Amino acid sequence: MAAKLYVGGLSNKVSEEELTSLFATRGKVVSSKIERDEKTGNSKGFAFVEMKDEVEARRALNELHGTKLYGSIIVISWIKNRG
Numbered sequence: 001m002a003a004k005l006y007v008g009g010l011s012n013k014v015s016e017e018e019l020t021s022l023f024a025t026r027g028k029v030v031s032s033k034i035e036r037d038e039k040t041g042n043s044k045g046f047a048f049v050e051m052k053d054e055v056e057a058r059r060a061l062n063e064l065h066g067t068k069l070y071g072s073i074i075v076i077s078w079i080k081n082r083g
Contacts, residue, residue, distance in 0.1 A: 002030050003057035004079040008046040010034065011070035016047070018069075023049050026063055027056025048079065 007019070020032045030050040034043050051057035057078075065076040 001054070002050050002052060003054040004048060004050045005057055005061060006046065006077045006079055007049055008075045008077075009072050010043060010045050010047060010074060011072040012043045012045075013070045014043070014047075019047055019049065022064065022069065023051065023060050026051075026060035028052035 010019075014034065016032050016034050019034065020029050023029045023032065028051065030052055032047060032049045034047040036043055049060070051060060061076045061078070064074065066073060068074075
């Protein structure tokens, strides 16, 4: 079952393609979406990344949380399934 992660502290320079590539080094990425301001289109500094399963998501969280990307330290946390 897919697992979703919150990724915060993103630089405005990060693209969805770069985010997907970074997480793909830790497992299969199902989707990634950087949240953007509706009016300006600028990044809000956070994104959601969905990994193939919990094992790969945990690997990404453990290995990437606290790393630097374009000079910004990224923070990663679980998004709990509702229901």
